Amino acid sequence: MENTNKKEVRLMKGNEALAEAAIRAGLHAYFGYPITPQSEILEYFEEQAPKRGFTVLQAESEVASINMIYGAAGAGARVMTSSSSPGVSLMQEGISYIATAELPCLIVNITRGGPGLGTIQPSQGDYFQSVKGGGHGDYKLFVLAPSSVQEMADFVFDAFRVSEKYRIPALILADGALGQMMEKLTLPEEGSLPHVTPEWGTTGKTKDRERNIITSLHIQPEKMEAINHHLQAKYKAIEEAEVRYEEYFMEDAEIVFVAFGLSARICQKAVDIVREKGIKAGLIRPITLFPFPKQIISETANRAVGFMVVEMNAGQMVEDVQLAVNGKCPVYFKGRMGGMIPTPEEIAVALEEKFIHHEEKV
Amino acid sequence: MEIPVLENLEVVYKKPETLTDTPFHYCPGCGHGVAHRVLMEVIDELGIQEETIGVAPVGCSVFAYHYMNIDMQQAAHGRASAAATGIKRVLPEKYVFSYQGDGDLAAIGTAETIHTVNRGENILMVFINNAIYGMTGGQMAPTSLCGQVTSTTPYGRDPAKIGFPLKITELIAQLPGAYFVARHAVHTPNAVRKLKKALRSAFEYQKLNKGTCFIEIVSNCPSGWKLSPLESQKWIEENMFPMYPLGDIKVPGKNITAPSTENN
CATH class of the missing domain: 3.40.50.970 (Thiamin diphosphate (ThDP)-binding fold, Pyr/PP domains)
Structure with missing residues (x-):
């Protein structure tokens, strides 16, 4: 000090x-x-x-x-x-x-x-x-x-x-x-x-002004x-x-994570994991939740294969992502609840299940 | 017609600078108007208009800022003393008071009331007790009397079902943080004079930083009580005062006086 x-x-x-x-x-x-x-x-x-x-x-x-x-x-x-x-x-x-x-x-x-x-x-x-x-x-x-x-x-x-x-x-x-x-x-x-x-x-009504009322x-x-x-x-x-957001590996991203706070940090690692496998994933991290960075998400939706929203809840911000994407491509959700924190590995698996293995299964 | 001009007359009574020209919205005969006026007269006479901030929460007096020509805050129901605490803690040199009704101060805001006084916040709390919820249309208040008919006690307040009238003023007088606690009324000129003296003392004490000053004003609610203004004044004397006797309850420098046990 x-x-x-x-x-x-x-x-x-x-x-x-x-x-x-x-x-x-x-x-x-x-x-x-x-x-x-x-x-x-x-x-x-x-x-x-x-x-x-x-x-x-x-x-x-x-x-x-x-x-x-x-x-x-x-x-x-x-x-x-x-x-x-x-x-x-x-x-x-x-x-x-x-x-x-x-x-x-x-x-x-x-x-x-x-x-x-x-x-x-x-x-x-x-x-x-x-x-x-x-x-x-x-x-x-x-x-x-x-x-x-x-x-x-x-x-x-x-x-x-x-x-x-x-x-x-x-x-x-x-x-x-x-x-x-x-x-x-x-x-x-x-x-x-x-x-x-x-x-x-x-602060006290002085003579030079009217009274202030809150x-x-x-x-x-x-x-x-x-x-x-x-x-x-x-x-x-x-x-x-006042919209603020951060991008991670978004230049060529086809599959886009959207996550905030701690989940975004975990998603960075998940991006690294799937990138090593040749999957072009990236991350948009909303820094301001209001105002929500809907424009970048909307623009990204024009070229992305799909989105995966990761949150430590039952799926809340995913609704705002869906509104911003407006049906232009699929929006998936991966969440943990009740105080559980997802691992980068399980997020990577969730992404692969939805976007990679999914097509094979169909 | 020629208007006679009166000259060489002394002004003996006028509206204080601290009251605006806005007509009171209170019902005819309601004690709020007198309480407002006396409070503002004291601020006027002490010359502390520029240094005083008031807080009025939800209740009939939520619009007090229409009438009191000082800086004011409207607070959430029950939270006037918390808001007043916030103001006083960042502006410790100013005079701060809250002006709260019985539902606000003694029901929903009981925790804030007790803890504000227990911390000995250097504010004045003015407590208007008319034993009813006026603004919402005459429901039972924590201070409603046993047997009192209100819109939510249509058969009279039954203490076996809903408890006894809460004498919160005696309760908070027990707290070391309370510096000056008194109960007054506004039903007669004499009562108003006594109230004014107590309010004046309370503002003077505030500069000493010795603790909370708390003044209950036993008032009326002709509309809620379904009585004429005159009948309501009589009802105060016959029913309210036995339960809420007037006078000092805790005075600086003296041991706490025993709370009245009359009619308990």
Whole structure:
């Protein structure tokens, strides 16, 4: 901790890298509640807060912490919370309010296997909850899916930047493995993300302005519809400007994996395995889950033999891939559930079964 | 017609700067209007309009920001004290208050209420207790009296089935984080004066960073109670006060007074 201002290479857990990055991104306040497998984030903040001058509070529940986020973000501060699947479910009402009141903030979901209390092992079962709203009403979050400890840190900066630019809550959707595993990373530079207290924040009504009101309530349907149009226009602007994805061996790919987060990393290895057998496979990794990189998938579908979507769930993002492919070629799915992680080998086998041996069988 | 001009008169009563010109949407005779006004008068007189942030959650007073000319946040049902905590933690130099009804503070938000006070958040919590859910049309509240007829207790509140009225103010007065706890009313000018004094003390205490100030206001709901405004004031005195007696419950520097055992 000698000099936090210079770039430094460290070996860290994903959860701790994310927390350290948030401090370097100029976090003002963190509110959270313990839940496995993300408790290190709260612990790291509690340990660092007195030394580095930010606010941290262990709330009585996830319901309380998301509403503390509402209050603090409404007061113009740069704030975040984190939890894991069941806890994020508890936050959904508050997230809907935050999205409607257009408060920037960062929510981190270190996903575990569900449904129900499920397991503490990693999962991607919260994709729908993250990108399709999750709570009530029509709203979106800016959703980033890291696939390494380096990205657990880097994406915090991107999340705050986009969140504050568009006044939209950002969500980092990682899984328990990314939170728990240790990797080498270069820590982002402190102070590289300036914060300006927004003029809409409830910081005290000065004489030179009207009172600021943070609300998600517009009882007249005409007004509420106008608010909805405004939100939808914002989401469209984000879809046009903030899509991020990564390609792996896509130059000549005929068979295309689509996977995010940890699954994408495993699929890279699966691409290597089948490439050695002469199968021209590649990978598109959505980095932003909303906005979803549908254009590259749609364009790729014009020339691809087919797609295989790999997720650690029962098949969620595959629906968005199908929408983007729009019937131009087959879309297959390979998933593991309940906290199980697929191996590169079983993914390679699944691909060969669908695209290579399948034709022989027919 | 010539309008007579009154000169050399002293202004003895006027609308505080901290209230907007928007007419209250509250039902005739409802205590919210008086409670709003007194609260805003105190902020006006203390000169802290620029330093005060209010939070009003779901309930009849969810539109408090239409009337209170200060920075305000509307909070989710039950979560006003959590939102207020968030505000106060990032703006510790400001005055922060929540303005919550009985359903909000003592039913759905009980956990937030208890833990906010237990942490001794340096905020003021104003608790409007009218023993009914006003906004949703007169359903039973946690503070509804035994035998009280509401739209969800059509045969009267039966404590054997649904429990006794929750005296949450006495409950939270037990917590070390509570600094000043009192119960007041707005049914008479005298009661309003006492409430105003307590609100003023609560804001002054907030600067001391000694803990949560909590003021319950026993109020009425003529529409929900199906009574005229005047009848409702009488009903307060005859039915509410025996269960919710007025006065200080916890005062700085003094040992906690025993919660009233009357009519328990």
